[in-house]
Structure formats: C-alpha cells, structure tokens
Amino acid sequence: MKRRTILKGGAALGLVSVMGGRMAMAQGLEKVKAGFVYVGPIGDGGWTFQHHQGALAVQEAYGDKVEIVWQENVPEGADAERVLTQMALSGCNIIFTTSFGYMDPTNAVAAKFPDVKFEHATGYKRDHANVSTYNARFYEGRAVQGHIAGKMTKTNKIGYIGSFPIPEVIMGINSYYLHAKKVNPDVELSVVWAFTWFDPAKEADAAKALIDQGVDVIASHTDSTAPLAEAAKTNGAVIGFGQASDMADYKPSPRVSSIIDNWAPYYVKRVGALLDGTYEQADAWEGIAGGEVEIGEITDAVPADVRAEAEALRDSIAAGTYHPFTGPINKQDGSAWLAEGQTAPDGDLLGMMFYVEGITGEIPS
Amino acid sequence: MVRLEKRPSPSAFWQWATPVLAVVLTMIAGGIMFALLGKNPVEAIRTIFWDPLFNEQFAAYSRPQLLVKAGPLILIAVGLSLGFRAGIWNIGAEGQYIMGAIFGAGVGLALYPVETRWVFPLMVVAGVFGGWLWAMIPAILKTRFNTNEILVSLLLVYVAQNILASMSLGLLRNPEGGGFPGSRNLGQIPAMANPELIPGTGMHWGVIAAFVVVIAAYVMLQRHILGFHIKLSGQAPRAARFAGVSPQRLVVLCMGISGALAGAAGLFEVAGPSGQISIDFNVGYGFTAIIVAFLGRLNPIGILLAGLLMALTYIGGELASFMLSLPSAAIQAFQGMLLFFLLAVDLLTNYRVRFGAKREVA
DSSP states (O other), X not given: OOSOOOOOHHHHTTOOSOOOSTXXXXXXXXXXXXXXXXXSOGGGSSHHHHHHHHHHHHHHHHGGGEEEEEEOSOOSSHHHHHHHHHHHHTTOSEEEEOSGGGHHHHHHHHHHOTTSEEEEETOOOOOSTTEEEEEEOHHHHHHHHHHHHHHHOSSSEEEEEESSSSHHHHHHHHHXXXXXXXXXXXXXXXXXXXXXXXXXXXXXXXXXXXXXXXXXXXXXXXXXXXHHHHHHTTTTSOEEEEEESOOGGGTTTTEEEEEEEOOHHHHHHHHHHHHHTOOOOOEEEEOTTTTSEEEEOOOTTSOHHHHHHHHHHHHHHHHTSOOSSBSSEEBTTSOEXXXXXXXXXXXXXXXXXXXXXXXOSOOOO | OEEEEEOXXXXXXXXXXXXXXXXXXXXXXHHHHHHHTTSOHHHHHHXXXXXXXXXXXXXXXXXXXXXXXXXXXXXXXXXXXXXXXXXXXXXXXXXXXXHHHHHHHHHHHHHTTOOOTTHHHHHHHHHHHHHHHHHHHHHHHHHHHOXXXXXXXXXXXXXXXXXXXXXXXXXXXXXXXXXXXXXXXXXXXXXXXXXXXXXXXXXXXXXXXXXXXXXXXXXXXXXXXXXXXXXXXXXXXXXXXXXXXXXXXXXXXXXXXXXXXXXHHHHHHHHTTSOSOOTTOOOSHHHHHHHHHHHTTTXXXXXXXXXXXXXXXXXXXXXXXXXXXXXXXXXXHHHHHHHHHHXXXXXXXXXXXXXXXXXXXX
C-alpha cells in the first residue's frame, strides 16, 4: 500500500499518550544527523513536500548542530529496508520514515541498529524501544471542511475523493459528512475511491466523475492538485480544498480553504530532544491544538458569516471544548455508535471501518 | 564527410565493446548533468559505482544487496531474451511477475497455517504457473488471431495491477491486519518464507534460480535444437520455416518460458525480500529487465553482468541520492542514459563509420 496512515485499532488502544521514561538518554548528543525517507517526490506539492518543509525547519532551528539527509521516491517494501539500512550505516542518529508502508521495514531495521532512533509516520508498530510513531488528527480539519461544504453547496451534493478504504480515510469521510449534514440536512455525499495516494491522472478522473454527478464541493484525500485543477475548469461552479499542503495557487477559488500538515513542530521537538538528552519513545497523535493540523486561509469566496462559523469551529476543536465525533451518532446500518454527549474513544477512530448513518454506498473490500 | 557503411555481418568486436562504451559515455554525460546540478561529478560517479562495492562503511551491506536486486532482473531478462532473439516481443513481464506472486502467495496462504516443508516448493510451482498463464494470453491470441503480442502483453500489465490491488484489499488481505490492505507477511511464516540462505550474502532461492537459469539458457542456446531454432528465426525467418521451425510453436514456447521465469521471480520476491502482497508490490523489475536484456546483448552471460550493473546503479544511486542530496529524478535520468547510449552506439555493431566522400565504383 502506498504510504502512511493509520494506527491500528486494537493495537493502538491506550497507546495514544507518550510512553514515559523507558529509554531516556543519559545525555544529549553534540550533533545530530537526521534522515528523512519520502515516498513521493519533494515537488509533489502535498504530502512529501510538507514533510520536507519539516526537515528544513529542523535545519533552520539548530543550524550547525544538525545535518539533514533525505531520499525521495523510495518504494515501500524491500527497497525501503535497504535505504533505511544505508542511512543508518551512514551515521544517522534519527530517521523519520514518512509513509505507512514503511512500517515493517522500519521495525526490521530498527532491530539491527538499537542506537539509532526511528520515527515512523502514521504506523502502529513499535516493536523495539527505539521505534516511535507519530500521526496527526486530520479528521479535525475535515470537520471544518464539512461545515464549509454544507453551507456552500448549491446542488446539495458534495464529494470526497478517497485514497484507500482504511480507517484514517474513513474517519475523514465521516467527519466531513457529519459536519456538512449538521448545517445542511439535505446534503448528499458521493465518495469515489482512487486507490492511490498520488496519481494526478486518476485523481483528475475521480474529480470529473464527481462533477458529472452534480457535485459542487470536492474534498480529496489524495496528494496532488489535480482535483483542484479540474474544479478550476468549471468557472467557479465547483469548489474544493487544499490537501496536505495549502495549494495556494488555486486561491481564492476553487480552493476556498485547506488542511495543511505541519510536521515542523514535531520534527524540531524530536531532534531537539535528542540534542538535549530528553528523548523518549513516543506515540504522538496531535491535531489542531498541537499545530500539526492547520486550517489554511478561508478565502473571500466563502461568505463572511460562514467563514466566521468555520473559524469558530476550528477554535473550539483547538480549545478542546468540542470533539468532531460527539454523540448521538449511529452507524450506517442504524445501530448506535455514540450516545448523546459521548465522544469517540481514540481506539474506535483508529479502527474505524464503518460509515456513519446517512452516507450511502459501501466501503470497498 | 562522415558516412555510415553497412557491415557485411555484425562486428564481433563492437558487439561486446558497445556496452562498455555506453557505460563510459553514460558516466561522462551523467557527470556533466551532476555538475550542472552543482554536485561534484567525480564524487557522484564514485558514489554510484564504487561505494556500494568498496566503501568501508557500506560495502559489507551493499554487496549482498546487489544480488538481491539483480536476481529478479536476471531471471526475467534471460526469459525475455529468448523471445527477443526470435523476434517475439513480450513487453508484459511486469504483469507476469505480479501474477506469479499472486498465484504463489495465494497457494501458500490458502494452506495457512500448514507447517510442512512442501509448502514453499508448491508455491514455486504455482508462481511459475501464474506467470506462464498470464503470458499464454498474448501468445494464444497471437497464434490464433494474429494479434500484436507487444500491445496485448503490455496492456495485461495494467490488468494484473488491478488484480493485485483487488487481492490486497480482498481475498489475500491479512485477516489479522486490522482492515489494512496487504497480505500476511510470508517472510515471517517459516513454511512459506524464501529467506537469506547464508546470512550476510543476500543469497536466496531466487538468486540461485537466476544463476541456474543463466547456465541453462547458455547451454540451450549453444547446444540444443530449440536454441538453434530461436536464433535462426530471429536471423532468417524464411530459412527457419524451411528448416521446419513452426513459428506458432516458437511463440508459445518463448512467451511461456519468459512468463514462467517472470512468475518465478515474482514468487521469490513476494516470499523473500518483499514479504507480502500489497498494492504497490511491483516496483518495475519487469520493465527494467527489458533494458537488462538488451544491455546484456540478449546473451545469458551478458545478462548476468548487465543485471549486476543495473543493480549497482540502483543501489549506488540511492547512496548518491541521500549522501549528496541528488534528486531521485537525476538518478533515473542517469539510468535512462545507459539505455540511450547503448542503443546509440549499437549502430557501430552493424555499421562502419567512414570518413571522406564515397568513392565511385568504376
């Protein structure tokens, strides 16, 4: 599977907190060499681009005290294992592997290099004391997008381009739909599965299919700007959102807002911990509050009152006063999931393989 | 004035000298490209060709990895070369490689959790069968309906990719994987694993199979009547027909052998280095093997060397990429130059370069 996503349901239960003290280092390092392994090209304008921005932020923050190296377009599987091994052999102290599919290779190589720290994005396996995982609560951003979509749609049809039917994506679809439905009870959601993380041609086809169905607001869970490019051809009839990166080139419309993955604070923090000797194994899952998920500027294409509501929603999530999955929420089949006032446990989210009530269609398997 | 004069027969010297010349030209042109990117060209070339073999820090690890990377390339390329020699163009080895992996892994996983040592040999048979079967589609279509095997085999790659995605999400998905695409890790199931046979050497059954196939193909081409028929069909199709070679039979045989070997490569990869069926299991070995086959002059020994050289550019390219911050596109361009120059200087095998005006024949 191409890259990232997901901490697994059962395995992740109760792990979403920093695991304390197990391997605190006696003292910091004089100089840190940090490696970054990317699944796509740095120029993808989305997922990999944002990770690389995080890497550059580390360099910026610590100057001479760090050396960063990176490798782009690393296929998942056997090739990843070799790249990781070579990076460890070259003297890296910490290696960030930025895609879900690097999970097994990361743990395999970590076993051979106990003195090197490994940080795997969006995985759930921490088989060794030197493996940490990190992810972001993108579903918080999806709530804000859903709100805007529900308010902005004229056809009452909104769309979502799914990458793979896995919990992280389904979580985003559910959050997007719930918040659109909340402000527009007539809204209908269409989901198209692209089965890729990055393939501009397929993403464009998916966007076209949605537009042909009468959809006029498109959210995407893939990495390229192709869906926005398709929306741009409709002379303002269809709007969308930047994904992973701000995609500001499509402002003010069709790109009316965006979810920006900001990995810089986490990378700076982890490398800093290695420098000052406070590094510990972790399982991080931060959202808007932690700065990992940012909502890109909501443009003038959105009426001022809708913008204000969306920003208020964002702020309430950041403040912790509102959880995007707050009951009552039923599953698609009508069975109860969350009771009135109950918020979703992280374990439920991380293993989410069902649609919420009101979404039509099936999750492919 | 420079002109080209066709040689009466291909030059034996240039046949072997052109790959070497192509490598040298690639180094020069690649060096210029690296220099334009602001990198030290000598250091970049050294990192690609020298460090994986002799750098103290990396070599102990990289050298065995050469075999891991070259194994499937050689296995597939030898199979392709037989057809290419006879003018039968199987471009879809990538699809046959995928189907071999699916069939092989499928048989293994269907037997899970049986723990006998017969599981792995069965998987090999299934993998070979899967690749063979996928190659039979273009072969039969060609012999029955005279379709173009280049197009059919190539397009079947995309069909295979979609079957792969469907298998990863459905039938072969790991039931204990929490709903995530991808099969169980075969490498962690002893009865199905294709492990490193001697630790630290990179040798697995697929690498051994590649060596065996190189020898077998060499012997066949030199000594066996089938080898003679293949060579004859490529060089003189009419003569081959007079000699009693059935073109239909040759198509089925060559496509079948290349498909079976690609399928075997897929099985050895899925049970070994890769470990599982996943949506992006294939990383282009089937296409790269086409380059390897031509770089090796469609000769088994040449393919062995070409496969190792290609693997070196991959592993060295990875080193150069992160040691020197070279963009991965530059490494790909570098590998592309190799084929480009090979095809360009190949001209020298069949043509002589003459200086001066053509003399009139009185």
